[in-house]
Amino acid sequence: MTAHETIMDYIILRDVMVPIRDGVRLATDVTLPARAGKPLPGAFPTILHRTPYDKSAARLSEVTVTRREPKTNGQIAIELAKAGYAVMMQDCRGRHGSEGVFQKYIGEGEDGYDTLAWAREQDWCNGDFGTFGLSYSAHVQTALAILRPEGLKTMFLDSGGFWNAYQGGVRRGGAFELKQVTWAYKHARLSPAASDPLVAAALGAENISDWFKAMPWRRGLSPLRHAPEYENYLFDQWERGAFDAFWQKSELYSAPHYETLARYPTFLICGWYDPYAETMLEHYKGLRAAGGEAELVMGPWLHGRRSQTHAGDVDFGPSSVLDRQIAPDYDSLRLAWFDSRLKSAESGARPSAAKWFCMGGGDGRRDSAGHRMHGGQWREDAHWPPSFTQPFSFHLTGDGGLQPAEAQPARIDYQTDPANPVPTIGGAITSGEPVMEGGAFDQVVTPATFGASAPYLPLAARSDVLVFASEPLERDFEIAGPVELHLTLSTDAPDADVTIKLIDWAPPSEDYPAGYAMNLTDGILRLRYRDDWAAPKMMREGEKTAVTVAATPVANLFKAGHRIRLDIAGSNFPRFDVNPQSGEPEGGGRCRRIATTSLHLGGPDGARLVLHAAR
Incomplete structure (x- = not known):
């Protein structure tokens, strides 16, 4: 089968329970190329996407300039299957359909490793793997790759895959990033524990904004006390200030492992107003220094908002999006990467390249949406920081x-x-609602600023x-x-x-x-x-x-x-x-x-x- 052969049909094997080494089973949807409702014969390169956000759900990041309705993970899998791939969409441990206890970030490498080992035994898998995903679904990729799973060929990392969680994503400069708190509360409400109506009601009755005004919290006396596994992992990270063995686990600290990660050609994409901007830049430098192949794109974007021209109250112009600037759109960019690394007979190493959007240069007027027009232009160089x-x-x-x-x-x-x-007021923030918002803003307090009071100066x-x-x-x-x-x-x-x-x-x-x-x-x-x-x-x-x-x-x-x-x-x-x-x-x-x-x-x-x- 060629990289461009048209496949019109697909079949989905829903909620396949993939066994992991400790007996836990992970819910996985497998989407396969098909004809007339039956899987096509033969084995296919296989793409894995692991998520804590529900393998069946829509992702807000999966839009384009012309298509504003987000795609579901299932729709993404169908498109990849029609392009000749077997696709595995999997719920992370302790999330949605998967068994086990969720401990944020920890153990994801082993779960991914065992998933690939299981896939290699299936007759629809040819033993060559690629991985993709945004944010947490990028973190799990580097955790997996560090373990050197058999058959892994490439990664498509979008805004994640910790370079060093202690210095970006969980902590920074010794301080704790409180987006971890708002994330934990939101997802505790979506956790299996919240299937109990009493737990759901208790969590729903909490006012997270009021709780932020009552910090510091204590174990058992926080809005997460109704979901102990979420409270426990959060405090484990919050109370652990020193860079000890916990922070040096490979799931959280890939910086020492670039000699291993360089085995896998990697596409990197992120935005300046994303908490993982530095992670992606460090990945690019580390992979290149270790002799690996990497391509990097950095836009003026919020987390996953690569088809949006504004971040906060500032607009960067029509050329600031990924669409028609870097690739026709995100879907075609991702597919072209996998075709070049998993199907092409000429998939040898390509020169590394970094493309980034240099913000600024606009006329500074206010547009019809109320955003300041800051403007900017794309730049390119093989090096970061740039050689010039x-x-x-x-x-x-x-x-x-x-x-x-x-x-x-x-x-x-x-x-x-x-x-x-x-x-x-703004910054590289995601998952901060309702107490903070990412992006660029005039540094003036308003009534909408969390914790602010008059006068608004x-x-x-x-x-x-x-x-x-x-x-x-x-x-x-x-x-x-x-x-x-x-x-x-x-x-x-x-x-x-x-x-x-x-x-x-x-x-x-x-x-x-x-x-x-x-x-x-x-x-x-x-x-x-x-x-x-x-x-x-x-x-x-x-x-x-x-x-x-x-x-x-x-x-x-x-x-x-x-x-x-x-x-x-x-x-x-x-x-x-x-x-x-x-x-x-x-x-x-x-x-x-x-x-x-x-x-x-x-x-x-x-x-x-x-x-x-x-x-």
């Missing part, structure tokens, strides 16, 4: 400036109060937000790569957080008379982990300490007349959990204290923001 960029430092000054020249010595003091955290008006900005740029300034702040500080608290946010600060205009402060990327550092992620150490009062705070990489063109802005604060809630600043164990600090922190600026080792600028 180099590190460029802006020094922080005592009067709130960012300048290329070394700054004069200065000190800035500010106080942070855990009872009054800086509210989250710019975040920059807060005394605990330090703003540093360049002079209006004389010419366009393009960046693509990592974002880091190097600084020296001291504090009177045993622990505190330092958050940073890179902002494209547009001047006043007719549509935005107060200007527009658009968030590009952000980061955080919990100071107890400043020297060693695995060995927390409390701060000594008044002792100067050099630290580095990393934000997720980004690509943006700052237009002439705009200003490059860096905001520094002590919290970003509810994106991250709030540090009580008391030095108490992670996830349960109840003795909050106000901290006074000092930034020591200027001189040859003064604070500097390092960007990767186009030459």
Whole structure:
């Protein structure tokens, strides 16, 4: 059978219970090429998709510019079967039709491995496998590939497949990403436990927004207490602050395994406003460094929203979508990848390539939907960071400036109060509803901002937000790569957080008379982990300490007349959990204290923001 032979029929074997090594059985739908209602003879390359979100459900990400109705997993399987593949859609352990207990992320590699071993024994499987999926369905792919299953040939990773869950996706910079909390609550309500009407009613009666205002939580005293397996795994991650053996499990930490992962040609796709942006960039670098084949696409997208031109309140223009820019659409891109890796007789290694959307350059007007038109263009290079960029430092000054020249010595003091955290306005967020929303926004508090109260002012008006900005740029300034702040500080608290946010600060205009402060990327550092992620150490009062705070990489063109802005604060809630600043164990600090922190600026080792600028 050729890669392009037309198959008009299919057959579905529903709810096949695939046995796993510990006796648990995983519900799997197998879709096969067919004719006249009977499977075609012969064996086929086989594609596996594993999900905790219901193997039969529609995925909101499975749309195109011209087709806004999401496809179901079953529809995707039918299309792939008609293209000559056997397709397995499987519920993860403890989810929907599968047996067992769900423990988020853990054990997924072994379950996938045993599934492929079972498939190899079926007469419809030719022993060659590909895998695909978004988010959790990408995490399970890398967990599987690290185990080197027989016959695996390729992966199609969309926005996931942990490079390092401790540094993106579950925790970051030592802090805990609270999207894990909203995800756990939502999916506890969809879990097998919620088939009990009493459990369903108890979970449904909880108000997650009110509970966020009552943090910190405790085991048995949280909105998840009605679904103990969800509460237990959540607290296991939340309370485990140090980078210990748990975080180094292969399901959560694929960074040491690129020599293995490089065996499998991999397609990578993600967006700048996606929590897994850095994961995909690190995968691309790691696979290339290990001699593997990888292709990368990074758009200005929210999680899985690759056919949408806006993220938050900002629009990036009609060319910002995947459709007709990278491929005709997502379906054809995925199929072409599998055809080239599983069917083509000429499927030798191809040169690695990265394509990314450099945001910026638009006219800044407000469109008919109320979005600011930021614009942008696609770029391409074999390397990340791009070969045409180099590190460029802006020094922080005592009067709130960012300048290329070394700054004069200065000190800035500010106080942070855990009872009054800086509210989250956008960012690389998914699954945060109803307390937070991802994307790009003007950094101004509104009545819709979680935890906000009148007066509704710019975040920059807060005394605990330090703003540093360049002079209006004389010419366009393009960046693509990592974002880091190097600084020296001291504090009177045993622990505190330092958050940073890179902002494209547009001047006043007719549509935005107060200007527009658009968030590009952000980061955080919990100071107890400043020297060693695995060995927390409390701060000594008044002792100067050099630290580095990393934000997720980004690509943006700052237009002439705009200003490059860096905001520094002590919290970003509810994106991250709030540090009580008391030095108490992670996830349960109840003795909050106000901290006074000092930034020591200027001189040859003064604070500097390092960007990767186009030459």
